[in-house]
Amino acid sequence: xxxxxxxxxxxxxxxVQALVQQYTIDSNSNPxxxxxxxxxxxxxxxxxxxLRATGYAAPVAQQGGQLASGGTILLQDTANLMDTVLTxxxxxxxxxxxxxxxxxxxxxxxxxxxxxTADDIVNSDGQITVEVTPFVEVKKxxxxxxxxxxxxDAAKILKNLNALMTAIRVQNSAYxxxxxxxxxxxxxxxxxxxxxxxxxxxxxxxxxxxxxERTSGGGTMTLxxx
Numbered sequence: 001x002x003x004x005x006x007x008x009x010x011x012x013x014x015x016v017q018a019l020v021q022q023y024t025i026d027s028n029s030n031p032x033x034x035x036x037x038x039x040x041x042x043x044x045x046x047x048x049x050x051l052r053a054t055g056y057a058a059p060v061a062q063q064g065g066q067l068a069s070g071g072t073i074l075l076q077d078t079a080n081l082m083d084t085v086l087t088x089x090x091x092x093x094x095x096x097x098x099x100x101x102x103x104x105x106x107x108x109x110x111x112x113x114x115x116x117t118a119d120d121i122v123n124s125d126g127q128i129t130v131e132v133t134p135f136v137e138v139k140k141x142x143x144x145x146x147x148x149x150x151x152x153d154a155a156k157i158l159k160n161l162n163a164l165m166t167a168i169r170v171q172n173s174a175y176x177x178x179x180x181x182x183x184x185x186x187x188x189x190x191x192x193x194x195x196x197x198x199x200x201x202x203x204x205x206x207x208x209x210x211x212x213e214r215t216s217g218g219g220t221m222t223l224x225x226x
Contacts, residue, residue: 001037006059009040010047010158011166016040019167019189023174031173036166039173043165047158054201056210060158064100064151064209065116067128069093073146076127079107083136086114087129088146094126100208102151105130110138119208154207157196164193 003009013033017025025033048058067073069090076087086105089095098121105114114132122128168189175182199205 001034001041003037003040005155006062009037009044010060010155010162011040011160013037013040015159015163016166016170019163020170020174022185023170025170029174031170035173036170039166039169040162043162043169046165047161050197050200051207051210054203056207058210060154060207060210062152062155064154065103065119065148066097066150067099067103067122067148068096073148075107075140075142075144075146077142079136079138079140079144081136081139084133085129085131086136086146087127088148089127091143095122095128096126097122099128099130099148100151102153102206102208104149104151105132106147106149107136107138107140108145108147110136110140112137151209154205154209157200157205157207161193161196161200164189164196168193 001008003012005012013025013036016036016039023029025031025036027033031039044059051058051060067088070093072091073088073095074091076089079086098119099116100119101115101117103116105116106112107114112134114134114136116130117133118131120128120130168186171182171186171189175185
């Protein structure tokens with residue numbers, strides 16, 4: 001099988017191989033490459049269950065926002081010094097998609113990299129207004145080109161976790177839990193796996209692409225004393 005990221009796994013065979021360099025994974029190894037890809041998918045399921053139990057939606061996408069244009073993204077208005085809010089448009093037609101906090105923008109002629117600090121979606125006019133940090137440092141005219149980059153932090157964290165979990169399975173399968181020294185091989189992987197899992201469970205990672213939307217009920221809310 002082949003891994004489709006965020007569908008079958010958060011990592012691929014090469015990511016696991018990088019963690020078990022003393023052991024070559026191929027079609028003739030034990031476990032074989034197809035078996036290892038099966039491990040990846042099993043661990044992918046466990047990670048998703050962990051995420052959902054922690055309050056996230058899973059599986060998690062490979063990137064944050066999905067802002068797109070058929071051509072070039074431009075500033076709608078002048079970006080003045082100290083501005084922290086920018087409106088973006090497409091050079092032709094409309095923008096589509098949305099942004100997530102943690103995504104980035106760069107403005108042509110300005111070396112600063114601006115991080116988007118709030119989620120938002122393209123409006124009915126085909127434009128989007130984004131909040132950024134730090135404030136604008138170089139004044140730029142309307143219609144200046146903007147480069148948008150979606151955040152991939154979550155995908156990288158989960159790739160690392162998936163590869164760690166599967167590498168442990170591979171080591172145990174290849175050398176067996178009774179083989180002398182196998183604990184020495186897997187112990188660093190176990191420590192790192194447990195660190196990442198604990199950080200997820202403790203809420204130390206910001207994963208906006210996996211947040212569950214929560215909408216309050218309509219009507220009047222009343223505080224009830226029990």
